[in-house]
Amino acid sequence: MVIKILVSGIPRGYQSPCLDGNWLTETHKEQICSISSDIELIEIPASMIKGLEGSLKDFEIAFVEGGNRIHYEGELDWEDHQKIFSSSLKWVHLCSTGFSDNITPEILEGSVTLTNSPGIHTNPIAESVLAAMLHHAKRLKQRHQDQESHTWRQLKCDELHGRTVLIIGLGNIGKQVATLCKAFNMRVIGMKKTIKPVKNVDEVFSKSELATHLPLADYIIIAAPLTPETEGMLDENEFNAMKKTAYLINIGRGKIINEDIMINALDEAEIAGAYLDCLAIEPLPTEHPLWDIDNVFIIPHDSHSSPYIGDRLVNLFCENLKRYINGESLNNVCDPTRGY
Secondary structure: OOEEEEEEOOOOOOOOOOOOOOOOOHHHHHHHHOOOOOEEEEEOOHHHOOOOHHHHOOOOEEEEOEEEOOOOOOOEEHHHHHHOOOOOOOEEEEOOOOOOOOOOHHHHHOOOEEEOOOOOOHHHHHHHHHHHHHHHHOOHHHHHHHHHOOOOOOOOOOOOOOOEEEEEOOOHHHHHHHHHHHHOOOEEEEEOOOOOOOOOOOEEEOHHHHHHHHHHOOEEEEOOOOOOOOOOOEOHHHHHHOOOOOEEEEOOOHHHEOHHHHHHHHHOOOOOEEEEOOOOOOOOOOOOHHHHOOOEEEOOOOOOOOOOHHHHHHHHHHHHHHHHHOOOOOOOEOOOOOOO
16 A cells, blocks of 8 residues: 655755755655655645645645744745645654644644654754853954954953853753753753753753742753743743843744843843844844844854754654554654643
């Protein structure tokens, strides 16, 4: 019996997409099809999904990127994501980790299983976090400005050694950030829904204790998913609790922060600065005030940039595809009730 697999949407951050709007390399295709002779792999660029509802009814598996109300070029948009669902569809695998917009009635009722791709961006994002911390501590922005103006000036810089980093969210990325921070001899504390020891984390605490731990932090890292529990979590009370020397790094989701409160804190130097890889509105409008705040480092949601994204995705998908064909339970099944 033929197993038809739809591949659509270019993974965010993928560095070598094809000119036709697809992204799998010949090696990727061979790797997927080698799992079973019954596999029929069909690539349809996201831009061509519109108007193809009738042609999408025979797919059993979909390997896709996008489906969000806010989406990027090359990805499926929210409406087209809905079009891939038919009576034949049994499993959707997302190229992303977040899936808040991808939930459909079929997924909620259980007729379609949704899996995601946690961990594929862990290393590059964790490295970006350390780069942001070093950029701040070593005053690299000022170094570049001085070089451009031919200014020979010694600066007072800081060390990461001995500083305290507070990580909000101790999933794959949060744990890897903790590992790298420990290599710099930092003190690591972290917030987690379930209180239990985490390797390389000196203290784990709950959300209810966040405000009491924020005053301890030199660096605050947001690595949590966007859920009803985390939306707007960093609000006025939380910013008031931060040190004036604290540096905020958000590689989670923009809506976890009350941006108006954050902008005021940055304008008034109530915190030292921020590295923002994600914003409440993306792309960030050209007239948005965050662009012009001197102590803000804006990143266009690509701290995960890496040449290894495609290979990691296909490896993850193939591992689950083997399990699917063998009738085994799938890894990384999304729970719509939790949001991760």
